[in-house]
Amino acid sequence: MLEVRGLRKSYGPKKNVLNDVSFTVPLNQLTCLIGLNGEGKSTILKAIMGLVPVDAGTIKVDGKTTHDSIAFVPDLSTMPGYMSVGEAVAYMRDYYPDWDQQVAEELMGFFKLMATDRIANLSKGNKAKVNLLIGFAMNRPYLLLDEPLAGIDLFTKEQIAWIFSSHYMEGKGILMTTHEIAEVEHLIDRVIFLQNGTIIQEDDSEEMRELYGKSVQDRMREVYQT
Amino acid sequence: MKKFFMLSNEEIKRSFKLYLSILTMLVIVELTSVVYQVLHYQSKLEDLMKKERLTEMEAVDQLNGPLTFGDATNYFKYMIAIGIMFTILYAFQIWYRDWYGESKYIYRLLMLPGKRITILLSKLTTVLVFVCGFMGIQWITILLSRRLYEWLLPEHLQAASKIIGESAALNMLYTFNVIDTFVILALALFVITMVFLFVLTERSYQKGKALLTIAKDVALLVVPFIALRYLFDLTSMLIPNQQVFVYLSFILIYFAYISWKCVRLLNHKVSI
Amino acid sequence: MHFDQRTPIYLQVLYWFKKRIVMGEFKRGESIPSRRALANELKIHPNTAQKVYKELEDQRLITTDRNVPSKVTLDQSIIDRVRIELLENAVKQFVESIYAIQIPLEEVIINFEKEYNIRKRSELDA
Secondary structure, three states: OEEEEEEEEEOOOOOEEEEEEEEEEOOOOEEEEEEOOOOOHHHHHHHHOOOOOOOEEEEEEOOEOOOOOEEEEOOOOOOOOOOEHHHHHHHHHHHOOOOOHHHHHHHHHHOOOOOOOEHHHOOHHHHHHHHHHHHHHOOOOEEEEEOOOOOOOHHHHHHHHHHOOOHHHOOOEEEEEOOOHHHHHHHOOEEEEEEOOEEEEEEEHHHHHHHHOOOHHHHHHHHHOO | OHHHHHHHHHHHHHHHHHHHHHHHHHHHHHHHHHHHHHHHHHHHHHHHHHHHOOOHHHHHHHOOOOEOHHHHOOOHHHHHHHHHHHHHHHHHHHHHHHHHOOOOHHHHHHHOOOOOHHHHHHHHHHHHHHHHHHHHHHHHHHHHHHHHHHHHOOHHHEOOOOHHHOOHHHHHHHOOOHHHHHHHHHHHHHHHHHHHHHHHHHHHOOHHHHHHHHHHHHHHHHHHHHHHHHHHHHHOOOOHHHHHHHHHHHHHHHHHHHHHHHHHHHHHHOOO | OOOOOOOOHHHHHHHHHHHHHHHOOOOOOOEOOOHHHHHHHHOOOHHHHHHHHHHHHHOOOEEOOOOOOOEEOOOHHHHHHHHHHHHHHHHHHHHHHHHOOOOOHHHHHHHHHHHHHHHHHHHHHO
16 A cells, blocks of 8 residues: 655745645555646655655655655656657666566557657657556556546547556556546546645545445535535 | 666767767867968968068067967867866756756656666766766877877977966876876866756755855855965965865865765755 | 446446346356456456456356356356346336326336337337
């Protein structure tokens, strides 16, 4: 289990970005971090990965303070444009001992990406696919996805969403931020609602459906319109 | 260690083409400048001889003597200054391109397994390697220029090598001294580390605080230095050799301080 | 498969499965798609598929041996039971939707039979 506790970050006395954010990401489930624009969702993911410093808070995986079990898939391109897809994969393979080359190649095939494609020349959707396949091939139990479906065309979205129904999901605890609830609603196990850097609600989506007949979108409306 | 070599290798590969082109350009400009100086001198001689009906010796006298090698390589100091400027710019760019490039490579770097200090060391090493390369090429160019000078200019128009008169800095370069090489590298290391500190400070704090922190760090270098100077001038309590020792010790301590700060910022304060 | 986002997903998949068993699309004793294949086809999370299979096992609708694909039960009585369960659920829903309008039972039955026969006829024609 990935445990986030007491994340706090501010840019000054009145500019609180994260207010005592605490939650858990269980293994084998898809947890979704929901928030309206600029609420700090992205910041939380980056804080978990140590890309952004925080004023307070701990990140623990099964009780240990380490990043080795977490892989992050950002919403922008992070591999140098001059590299080809094959070179980017080779790069990751060199630096990460647990890298699963087979997964990388399988996903490259599924996403129809050629090893010789230069990253700088890829469309936005294809760049997102590269990020995603790298995230899965890193072979770590926890995966953080920052807006994996944002600003992508329909067909690419379907391809990317396919991954969430595939065996690549098995044994992984996923934390995802997204605006595009509609496409992934039926895949989400848990929902965490964020507002102004504070967690205001946590729900189990199937429970919401079973006990109250409410969809995630219904809950969103309830939670954000009070 | 493996991570260090891989990162350094990649940094060098990334800039190699640009580096090679700048280097080539500098060499060509320098060699061309030597040829130009020689021909220019000779044409001035001929002009004088024609216009004022002088003998060659008289013309040479008028031009304050034969063309020294130092004269012939007069423009080199500008090229070296440009080289230094490029190096410092590169020390900035080697970081900022990872933040502001078309892809945010800095994400990858900061998330790599292992220690972050390796990132710092690999970038440092890359810049120093380029400095070494520049020095090496500069030496070769000086040697080539010497051959050029001796080949183009008739012997009687050459002056006995008196480059020493030029500047102490250039003198260091022209006499291929091993110790001088280390001095230059040490100086480069210091300057580059300062640049890295500025970059990492700027990337860790918001503008106002960043500026203040940088100003503080600069003051921490300059103020004690000036204070020491005054102390020695007023009290003259130590002989020059000992004074130099004190200055050097201070520089060393300061260098340790800025290095430690760089590592600390990179590990705990830097933000994407 | 289009999901109603206000009803538990796994129940909808369970229903889909039961329907197919009762309809004979998954025949008695026959192998059924693997969990992974099901997840892929219906575009659900693999652990939802896992949950469905567990339910099916618990209700003894499928049998699972190690290293062999799961099979639909050979026990007809279980399938019959499910058939009745589906019928009862459908009737419950129908009664739920029609009761509030307060139409007399005879009228309901007449209309029901009419609609049922229309459907039957259109299927025979097709």
